[in-house]
Amino acid sequence: MDRLARFEANRPRLLGLAYRLLGEASEAEDVVQEAYLRWDASTGVEVPEAWLTKVVTNLCLTRLSSARVRRERYTGPWLPEPVFTDRDEFGPLETAEQRESLSLGLLVLLERLTPPERAAFVLREAFGxxxxxIGEILDLDETHVRQLYRRARQHVSEGRKRFTATAEQRRRITERFLAATVEGDVAALEKLLAADAVAWSDGGGKVSAARRPVTGRDKVARYFSGLARDPRAAHAEFTVRCINGEPGLAVHLAGALYAVVVLDPGDDGVVATRTIVNPDKLAFAAAQPV
Structure with a gap:
């Protein structure tokens, strides 16, 4: 296998690693391209897969420091860039851990972690x-890595509500939520939402979106039912797609991707909705093949 073919065989895994570490698909692509340039110029690499994993991880750690500063100055709530995962562009999604590690909900929680904690968590949870x-990748001793991973799991667990539903159950919830939203049916939406539901919207100051989270079942229900009164809703095309490893809604206007909505179901109803309408954040998903 030649050098290019060897790299391409690793590309989905490397892209999946970079995306989970950064929460930005476009940045992840840039990192993978830079890793390729380093790979192309390298000599004497004995284990290419390990070498590439280390390069990508450390490139991401460097970028995470500046990313945190940008996100602190972001207009309104910051959400990760969504990606369509109907294909295997981001590596395998065969296990529950692999799918969950790609979800928008978990990527938001990973923002709580320091860059080393995030790397330890992702390398362990998503890639085994x-x-x-991990110590060899991060140039740390094994005891330090264990401490990083333990702290990361603790921080993530504090904000995570587990819902053991199948993909088909999640899809049905998403379809029911879509139908109730399109019909402006407040009562139906309330039945689907948890009492403490929260709606997050990311417009980035580029398009109109709620600058603060909408909290509470009744307010979230009215918020989404109100979208049906928007004149653009009559011309929108809604599609249930696999987004970040779970069913979500892709909204198109005039053939262009306008919004992505992902629900976070809990045992007592949908606990969170995440809507991305910032066009910059939709550019990668819009360019993905159907």
């Missing part, structure tokens, strides 16, 4: 690396 292997 041992603590020793």
């Amino acid at each position: 690396h041992s603590h020793r292997e």
Whole structure:
């Protein structure tokens, strides 16, 4: 296998790693391209997969420091860039851990972590690396890695509500939510929402979106039912797609991707909705093949 073919065989895994670390698909692509340039210029690499994983991880760690500053200055709530995962562009999504590690909900929680904690968590949870292997990637001893991973799991667990539903159950919830929203049916929406539901919207100051989260079942229900009165709704095309490893809504206007909506179901109803309408954040998903 030649060098280019060897790299391409690793590309989905590397892109999936970079995206989980950064929460930005376009940035992740840039990192993978830079890793390729380094790979192309390298000599004497004995284990290409391990070498590439280390390069991508450390490139992401460097970018995460500046990314945090940008996100603190962001207009309104910051949400990750959504990606369509109907294909295998971001590596395998065969296990529940792999799918969850790509979800918008978990990517938001990963923002709580320091860059090293985030790397330890992603490498362990999504890619199954041992603590020793992670130590070699991060140039840390195994004891330090264990501490990073333990802290990361604790921070993530504090904000995570687990919902053990199948993909088909999640899809049905998404379809019912879509139908109630399109019909402006407040009562139907309230039945689907948890009492403490929160609606997050990311417009980035580029398009109109709620600058603060909408909280509470009744307010969230009215917020979404109100969208049906928007004149653009009559011309919108709604599609249920696999978004970040779980069913979500893709909204198109005049053939262009306008919004992505992903629900976070809990045992007592949908606990969170995440809507991305910032066109900059939709550019990668819009360019993905159907």
